Amino acid sequence: MITATPPVETKKNYLNQTEGLKSWLLTHDHKRICILYLLGVTFFFALGGIFAVLIRLELATPAGDLVESNTYNKLFTMHGVIMVFLFLIPSIPAVLGNFLIPLMIGAKDVAFPRVNLLSWYIYMIGGCFVLTVLFMGGVDTGWTFYTPFSSSYSNGYVIATGLGIFIAGFSSILTGLNFIVTIHRMRAPGLTWFRLPLFVWAHYATSMIQVLGTPVIAVTLFLLVLERGLHIGFFDPAYGGDPVLFQHMFWFYSHPAVYIMILPSMGVVTEIITTFSSKKPFGYTFIAFSSVAIAVFGFIVWGHHLFVSGQSAYAGMVFSILSYVVAIPSAIKVFNWTATMYKGSVRMTTPMLYALGFIGLFTVGGLTGLFLASLGMDVHLTDTYFVIAHFHYVMVGGAIMGFLGGIHYWWPKIFGRMYNEGWSKISAIIIFIGFNLTFFPQFILGYMGMPRRYHVYPPEFQVLNVLSSAGASILGIGYLIPFCYLLWSLKYGPIAPPNPWGATTLEWQTSSPPPTENFEVTPVVTQEAYTYTSEEVVHVG
Amino acid sequence: MASHAVEDPHVTSTVQHHFESADQQKDASTIGMWVFLVTEVMFFGGLFLAYFVYRQAYPAAFASASNKTNLLIGAANTTVLICSSLTMALAVRSAAIGKKNLIVLFLILTLLLGGTFLGVKAYEYHDKWVHHEVPGHNFDCEGCIDAGHTPLFFALYFGMTGLHATHMIVGVGIILFLIAQARKGAYGPAWHTPVELFGLYWHFVDIVWIFLFPLLYLIDRSAVPK
Numbered sequence: 016m017i018t019a020t021p022p023v024e025t026k027k028n029y030l031n032q033t034e035g036l037k038s039w040l041l042t043h044d045h046k047r048i049c050i051l052y053l054l055g056v057t058f059f060f061a062l063g064g065i066f067a068v069l070i071r072l073e074l075a076t077p078a079g080d081l082v083e084s085n086t087y088n089k090l091f092t093m094h095g096v097i098m099v100f101l102f103l104i105p106s107i108p109a110v111l112g113n114f115l116i117p118l119m120i121g122a123k124d125v126a127f128p129r130v131n132l133l134s135w136y137i138y139m140i141g142g143c144f145v146l147t148v149l150f151m152g153g154v155d156t157g158w159t160f161y162t163p164f165s166s167s168y169s170n171g172y173v174i175a176t177g178l179g180i181f182i183a184g185f186s187s188i189l190t191g192l193n194f195i196v197t198i199h200r201m202r203a204p205g206l207t208w209f210r211l212p213l214f215v216w217a218h219y220a221t222s223m224i225q226v227l228g229t230p231v232i233a234v235t236l237f238l239l240v241l242e243r244g245l246h247i248g249f250f251d252p253a254y255g256g257d258p259v260l261f262q263h264m265f266w267f268y269s270h271p272a273v274y275i276m277i278l279p280s281m282g283v284v285t286e287i288i289t290t291f292s293s294k295k296p297f298g299y300t301f302i303a304f305s306s307v308a309i310a311v312f313g314f315i316v317w318g319h320h321l322f323v324s325g326q327s328a329y330a331g332m333v334f335s336i337l338s339y340v341v342a343i344p345s346a347i348k349v350f351n352w353t354a355t356m357y358k359g360s361v362r363m364t365t366p367m368l369y370a371l372g373f374i375g376l377f378t379v380g381g382l383t384g385l386f387l388a389s390l391g392m393d394v395h396l397t398d399t400y401f402v403i404a405h406f407h408y409v410m411v412g413g414a415i416m417g418f419l420g421g422i423h424y425w426w427p428k429i430f431g432r433m434y435n436e437g438w439s440k441i442s443a444i445i446i447f448i449g450f451n452l453t454f455f456p457q458f459i460l461g462y463m464g465m466p467r468r469y470h471v472y473p474p475e476f477q478v479l480n481v482l483s484s485a486g487a488s489i490l491g492i493g494y495l496i497p498f499c500y501l502l503w504s505l506k507y508g509p510i511a512p513p514n515p516w517g518a519t520t521l522e523w524q525t526s527s528p529p530p531t532e533n534f535e536v537t538p539v540v541t542q543e544a545y546t547y548t549s550e551e552v553v554h555v556g
Numbered sequence: 557m558a559s560h561a562v563e564d565p566h567v568t569s570t571v572q573h574h575f576e577s578a579d580q581q582k583d584a585s586t587i588g589m590w591v592f593l594v595t596e597v598m599f600f601g602g603l604f605l606a607y608f609v610y611r612q613a614y615p616a617a618f619a620s621a622s623n624k625t626n627l628l629i630g631a632a633n634t635t636v637l638i639c640s641s642l643t644m645a646l647a648v649r650s651a652a653i654g655k656k657n658l659i660v661l662f663l664i665l666t667l668l669l670g671g672t673f674l675g676v677k678a679y680e681y682h683d684k685w686v687h688h689e690v691p692g693h694n695f696d697c698e699g700c701i702d703a704g705h706t707p708l709f710f711a712l713y714f715g716m717t718g719l720h721a722t723h724m725i726v727g728v729g730i731i732l733f734l735i736a737q738a739r740k741g742a743y744g745p746a747w748h749t750p751v752e753l754f755g756l757y758w759h760f761v762d763i764v765w766i767f768l769f770p771l772l773y774l775i776d777r778s779a780v781p782k
Contacts, residue, residue, distance in 0.1 A: 195587070201580075234600075238603075248708055255610075264605070
């Protein structure tokens with residue numbers, strides 16, 4: 016890959032240490048596993064994106080002229096399943112977290128390198144199940160698999176999809192387990208908890224959710240598969256079961272799963288903002304503990320998905336209040352990022368553009384979440400496009416902006432090459448514009464009463480839907496541009512210095528790309544993570 | 557990597573390259589096992605939740621279906637499993653004091669007791685099958701109250717004990733591996749982490765049964781369905 020300029024790259028790094036496909040497929044190196052994951056999640060992101068394109072094409076006209084209703088059901092189901100379970104959940108933790116956590120804590124690798132590789136294979140096996148379903152004809156339940164439709168009436172391949180997600184879930188569990196142990200036991204000498212980069216705190220909180228939540232969705236899907244396959248009753252009223260129990264168990268994981276997607280992204284944004292403001296993050300402990308608070312509160316708000324499902328009114332009130340509470344730590348983060356930039360020397364680089372985009376879009380996504388957390392309002396908005404717009408603002412505007420920002424921020428470290436600054440800024444702006452054009456009209460559509468999951472709609476909704484579809488095409492182009500210039504940079508980009516951004520955390524103290532062992536000598540940490548002075552931050556010795 | 561072995565006198569061949577010391581490696585493995593067991597608690601937790609919800613909703617059906625379980629066999633099997641935990645603990649102890657033959661002996665005893673438990677469980681399943689107490693097309697809970705909801709009890713019975721038995725089967729496979737390693741003299745006072753961590757797993761599986769037995773066999777035994 017780097018042989019184009021042999022005189023400069025005589026030094027061995029993790030990319031050219033060993034060669035051949037086998038050395039990659041059997042690697043125990045967390046940095047190479049990051050790249051394996053990067054290939055996997057990019058593939059599934061593109062695949063999920065194709066379904067989004069088809070959905071938006073269909074919705075450009077009020078009539079159902081592109082696909083039939085059954086096909087449309089399968090389109091949005093496959094879009095949701097692939098994007099949630101095979102892209103968003105592993106995206107930042109398994110790619111950036113895998114690469115960076117050992118580097119940021121001055122370790123040679125994660126605690127269990129073989130388990131790390133295993134988790135990638137498990138993820139790919141889960142992905143293959145979903146791909147098989149796709150080629151066999153898809154599944155039509157929506158990504159939520161509500162019973163009894165999924166267990167008794169659906170015509171799709173519910174069992175294979177359920178098993179695929181069940182399997183992929185163990186990949187997520189193993190990643191979380193690995194990170195928890197790594198952060199506890201592998202920190203370099205002198206690296207106390209409050210000297211950790213905030214990215215590591217965010218991943219610690221994420222790992223807690225992965226470890227505590229994912230087994231519950233696993234057992235829920237296991238029961239669903241048993242019910243559908245063997246006609247053993249758990250959730251279907253025909254067998255004496257209760258479908259609302261399925262919803263409780265599903266959302267007990269799937270609501271915290273939203274925080275699996277957004278917390279790592281918040282960690283990325285914290286790193287980017289502090290680096291490009293050249294300023295210590297405002298309120299380090301508040302940012303650190305707000306990550307933990309989001310993880311904890313995230314577990315006790317799931318009932319807000321069941322306001323209209325026949326849950327008791329008192330339970331609804333409690334879940335409503337708790338859902339408001341989770342807004343507090345999220346808001347703390349937004350305030351602290353803003354305060355970090357205040358009077359900092361802000362540099363408008365590409366990662367910074369993504370981080371700023373994240374703050375704006377996440378704020379909109381978060382505040383509209385409060386509309387949905389209020390009991391009365393939610394009755395009007397349930398299952399409308401308002402909900403779609405809300406969670407896309409959080410998951411696309413939040414999680415994916417963070418993912419792309421992180422990829423741009425650490426690209427020089429991961430691959431040792433710089434990308435084209437002009438193109439990358441243009442694409443960041445295109446993505447921001449395209450995103451808002453796609454999803455803002457959906458808030459209005461939802462408020463006006465357009466339901467989700469229908470492929471035909473009344474003609475008066477067409478203008479807003481055309482705007483949304485037009486925005487989606489801009490957004491699609493915005494995603495294609497980075498794909499091109501990032502690939503281009505691998506071969507033709509300028510060689511990256513060890514610390515191109517003037518950042519202070521440990522991963523920038525080693526060469527780009529790092530050697531297989533990460534550091535020549537295990538670093539000894541004597542200061543906080545963010546010390547912007549002329550002094551050397553880390554004394555190696 | 558190579559330079560490291562020179563720097564640190566504690567590094568032995570069993571310490572993987574990314575750890576600084578054997579202690580750090582052992583600590584990491586132990587925490588990893590405990591975190592894994594936490595995920596297992598959550599995994600079984602979903603089934604326990606379903607049990608509590610449905611028992612609360614259909615007490616009569618659960619009481620009469622619960623009386624179909626065989627108390628004597630269940631109690632005997634519980635004893636077998638508790639004994640296997642004792643032999644497992646003794647195997648760990650033998651490893652810690654470096655008695656190679658005793659490790660092998662106690663692991664084999666654990667294997668036999670675990671196998672006995674699984675055999676008895678298979679007999680119970682067969683018995684349920686013969687009496688049409690497996691949910692599905694031929695299900696028939698003879699003389700049960702609220703018979704329409706009794707399949708829920710048996711679905712949970714098979715789901716919970718089946719998942720437990722699956723863990724036992726995995727455990728039996730691991731014991732076979734440990735026995736082979738122990739015979740080669742792989743474990744001693746300096747390093748026997750696999751035996752110790754498998755012990756944690758085995759005790760966990762045991763504890764799950766300690767909860768399953770009263771819930772499925774005992775608590776509704778004396779409830780007189782109306």
